[in-house]
Amino acid sequence: MAFERLIGQNRVKETLSELFLSGRVGHAYLFNGPEGIGKKSFAKEFAGLVMCPSSSDGKRCGVCECCVLMDNSTNPDYKVIGCGEGKNTVSVETVRNLQDDIVTAPVFSAKKIYVIDTAEKMTEQAQNALLKILEEPPSYAMILLMCNNILSMLGTIRSRVIRIDFSRNTNDEIKEKYEQLCIMQNRKPDVEKTELLCSYADGIMGRVTEFLDSDTLDEKRKAVFNCLKGLLKREIDAKLRMTEIMGNKGTNYEFTLFTMMSFLRDVMIASRFGRKAILQNPDFKEEIGVLGRDIGYYRAVRCLEIVDECYKNLRRNAAPDITIDSMLIQLRES
Numbered sequence: 540m541a542f543e544r545l546i547g548q549n550r551v552k553e554t555l556s557e558l559f560l561s562g563r564v565g566h567a568y569l570f571n572g573p574e575g576i577g578k579k580s581f582a583k584e585f586a587g588l589v590m591c592p593s594s595s596d597g598k599r600c601g602v603c604e605c606c607v608l609m610d611n612s613t614n615p616d617y618k619v620i621g622c623g624e625g626k627n628t629v630s631v632e633t634v635r636n637l638q639d640d641i642v643t644a645p646v647f648s649a650k651k652i653y654v655i656d657t658a659e660k661m662t663e664q665a666q667n668a669l670l671k672i673l674e675e676p677p678s679y680a681m682i683l684l685m686c687n688n689i690l691s692m693l694g695t696i697r698s699r700v701i702r703i704d705f706s707r708n709t710n711d712e713i714k715e716k717y718e719q720l721c722i723m724q725n726r727k728p729d730v731e732k733t734e735l736l737c738s739y740a741d742g743i744m745g746r747v748t749e750f751l752d753s754d755t756l757d758e759k760r761k762a763v764f765n766c767l768k769g770l771l772k773r774e775i776d777a778k779l780r781m782t783e784i785m786g787n788k789g790t791n792y793e794f795t796l797f798t799m800m801s802f803l804r805d806v807m808i809a810s811r812f813g814r815k816a817i818l819q820n821p822d823f824k825e826e827i828g829v830l831g832r833d834i835g836y837y838r839a840v841r842c843l844e845i846v847d848e849c850y851k852n853l854r855r856n857a858a859p860d861i862t863i864d865s866m867l868i869q870l871r872e873s
């Protein structure tokens with residue numbers, strides 16, 4: 540089977556392999572799942588498979604010009620497009636450029652493949668332009684949409700693509716990825732930190748790489764915890780500092796909200812069970828204990844609900860600025 544190099548997502552592997560082996564590879568796919576789950580890695584493997592002119596038994600040959608160029612990330616028949624530097628949307632011009640480019644046949648490969656990264660950021664105009672391409676694509680073309688919020692896609696697009704859902708990885712898969720990366724980087728896995736790794740990764744493969752750079756991670760966690768503490772103590776500048784951590788239009792909200800929830804969970808448990816509590820953030824044990832005593836169990840529960848509600852609203856595509864602002868005010872006034 541293809542996809543041997545990738546850990547987890549067995550259902551996705553089976554579906555894509557079956558489609559390939561049955562000769563029913565379509566023209567358009569939508570890979571749906573959270574940021575960092577591995578959609579792009581799967582897109583590249585799948586593309587490599589369908590592009591290779593000499594594949595057999597569901598595997599690419601690995602030695603033809605197409606395969607060699609893919610391994611070097613220099614195959615001109617494989618293109619990844621997205622928002623572009625400094626932009627927050629995938630514009631209609633971007634899709635029109637794709638429309639102009641798609642008419643020329645692939646040079647080295649059996650197929651010409653376009654990956655649209657952060658497809659949920661396509662403007663409505665861009666999606667309508669894409670729709671025209673999806674209605675009548677050239678026989679050699681394939682479009683792979685990487686999407687982390689399917690509700691942002693027009694129904695007309697959704698009905699013309701094969702949807703592949705990615706699910707969160709298990710803790711064992713997260714650990715396997717961690718060990719694999721450690722071997723590649725010639726470093727020793729830190730067994731004591733694997734619980735923290737699993738709770739931080741929260742089923743998302745991409746966070747393992749970030750975790751390896753644990754100095755940055757520890758700094759970020761510390762910054763979030765200090766801001767959270769400031770908010771709960773109603774310090775004047777805490778709200779502004781937290782807004783800065785969240786990034787422009789809440790770009791870092793996934794990590795920040797997850798970290799806030801993880802700490803609030805710990806504060807909640809510590810306030811109820813004291814020193815016996817088993818924490819997700821044991822390296823902050825003392826500070827969590829103090830905060831737990833300061834704010835108490837019920838306020839911690841309420842705060843956890845507030846952050847969770849904000850997270851759900853953002854997933855439903857609520858306006859980030861207002862949603863985050865409202866959450867921070869509620870936390871401060873809780």
Ligand SMILES: [Zn+2]
Pocket residue numbers: 591592593594599600601602603604605606
């Ligand atoms: Zn090949």
